[in-house]
Amino acid sequence: MRFPTGLPLILRRVEFAGPLGRVKADLILDTGAVFTALGWQELRAIGYDPAVVPDRQVIITANGVIQVPKVTVESVRLGEAQATEVEVICHDVPEAGIVSGLLGLSFLKHFRTVIDYRNGYCEITEVQKELNNDR
Numbered sequence: 001m002r003f004p005t006g007l008p009l010i011l012r013r014v015e016f017a018g019p020l021g022r023v024k025a026d027l028i029l030d031t032g033a034v035f036t037a038l039g040w041q042e043l044r045a046i047g048y049d050p051a052v053v054p055d056r057q058v059i060i061t062a063n064g065v066i067q068v069p070k071v072t073v074e075s076v077r078l079g080e081a082q083a084t085e086v087e088v089i090c091h092d093v094p095e096a097g098i099v100s101g102l103l104g105l106s107f108l109k110h111f112r113t114v115i116d117y118r119n120g121y122c123e124i125t126e127v128q129k130e131l132n133n134d135r
Contacts, residue, residue: 001078001079001080001081001123001124001125002121002122002123003121003122003123004120004121004122005115005116005117005120005121005122008028008029009028009029009115009122010026010027010028010029010098010099011026011027011028011029011078011103012026013025013026014026014027014076014077014078014103015075015076015077015078016038016042016043016046016073016075016076016088017046017073017074017075017076017077018043018046018047018048018073018074019046019047019048019074020045020046020047021045021046021047022046023042023045023046025038025039025042025099025100025101026098026099026100027099027100027101027102027103028093028099028101028102028103029102029103029115029122030102030103030104031104031105031108031113031115032104033102033103033104033105034104034105034106035057035059035070035087035088035089035104035105035106036076036086036087036088036089036101036102036103036104036105036106036107037068037088037089037090037091037093037101037102037104038073038088038089038090038091038100038101039090039091039092039093039100039101040090040092041100042100042101043071043073043088043090046073048071048073048090050068050069050071050090051069053069053070053071053090055069055070055071056068056069056070057069057070057089059089059091061091062094068089068090068091069089069090070087070088070089070090071087071088071090072085072086072087072088073085073086073088076088076103076107078103078107078124079124080126081110081111081124081125081126083107083110083111086106086107087106088106108124110126110127111124111125111126111127112124112125112126112127
């Protein structure tokens with residue numbers, strides 16, 4: 001999937017699936033974030049209650065070190081790129097009016113990601129599809 005770049009690089013309608021269904025959210029692409037982050041409201045909508053999730057993750061924010069709930073969602077999809085069993089931290093990002101979270105390495109590690117600022121695009125492709133196209 002290829003899309004134009006901007007700053008911040010906002011990905012529209014990223015789909016998350018959980019035990020109660022699916023939700024679509026706009027996220028900032030963050031190649032420096034180890035985890036994908038999604039807000040409390042969205043995680044509740046797909047069947048997770050961050051308040052009672054036993055797994056916690058320590059993260060560093062602009063305001064310091066905090067612990068946040070961590071869940072493994074059934075899947076995350078961006079266009080044709082889909083990954084299953086993705087670790088997601090529950091954290092409302094400060095830009096809550098603009099986006100519902102961050103798309104980080106817990107999703108991106110499943111794909112080849114190219115950000116070409118000079119030519120104005122970002123491309124996320126499945127590695128297996130690339131290998132098949134090279135043959």
